[in-house]
Amino acid sequence: MSDANNIVIFDFETTGLSPKMGDRAIEIGAVRIKNGLVVERFQALMHPGMRVNSFIENFTGISNEMLAEAQPCAVVMDNFCDFIDSDNLVAHNASFDKSFLDAELQRISRHYSGQISCSMLLARRILRDAPNHKLGTLVDYLNIQSEGGYHRALFDSEMTAQVWLAMITKIQHHYKIPTVSFALLQKLCKTPASAVHRLLSNWQ
Template sequence: MKPQHYAVIDFETTGLSPAHGARPTEIAVVLVRGGEIVDRFQSLMNPGVRIPWDIQQFTGITDAMVRRAPPVREVMAEAVRVADGQPIVAHNAAFDRKFWEYEARDLPGGRESRFLCSLLLARRLFPGVANHKLATLVSALGLPSSGRYHRALADAECTAHLFIRLQEEVARVFGVEGCDCGLLERMQRANKRQLGKCVEGWLGDCK
């Protein structure tokens, strides 16, 4: 089976949801092909609103840093271009998907991507880890890390390494090479005790 290509993303934002007025302040896109990171894109962006002080402390991104950054729409247009319609991976994808779809809603291809969640997959494939925060998984699995979290490129690169490790685990445990997006979508929805049946069902559908 031919391996698929994936775009791993991470946002830093002014809040939890665009539905409540939050806007992105930074995005990174890391491309994974054949189990390797092959390209990266990162940019700050001007959200057009003030960044709450506690979030400035949390991410290190200040109002001064984004004041002269490109506007959100310009950065998102480039991020969508880099992702190029590939399935999108994020850690806790429910969060990043909201911002991606809201900010790219009027851009060609912006609302057409399939999303995979490395958090959901890690819960199913590594249930014994103390918790499934990105930093915990990186440490527990011995994955590459810059040691810096809550900045978009550092988190996206860690998520990319985690996603590659998740694909390797699927291949090791279930003997499935290539990790088709459809299989991973099924696995992240499945009960962790039913993963074997999930893989069997997918293989049967592929015949």
């Protein structure tokens, strides 16, 4: 059974909201966690084959000039697929990042073997008193030290990792579960918030 604190946490910056609408990835950032510690990082800009609009430039701080010097998506994603290896994956609002991961890897005929879970869905169940479940709000709510800017892929991955590990610690301490499995957290993400306490209280 896979441990929830042995994973790869990743984040994309993109040209827009949906690969089905022709949007592409422009940056990937990721951290590998082993036994609850960040042991490896991956970050790269990638050229999407199109210009990004001014909104995306302002939102991410990634300019067309920066992307002009970046490797193509195919090269970066091939390297990232090697980085993932067989690890399970986590992203904040994972449905968004998974859609781009799947689309970009499909373009180069590669795939991953791990499972994916969502730190935002988990936070809605474990951190119910937070004002909302945006990444920046959760970082402040948990008093996590942060130095950097959101909407850059590696920084967002680093902060997601800290939120994820804090939630695992909360589960361990509150419910006396010494080893939190990835499967348990996947199950929690699909469990109604009202049923979370009962599930964790009875977990063997």
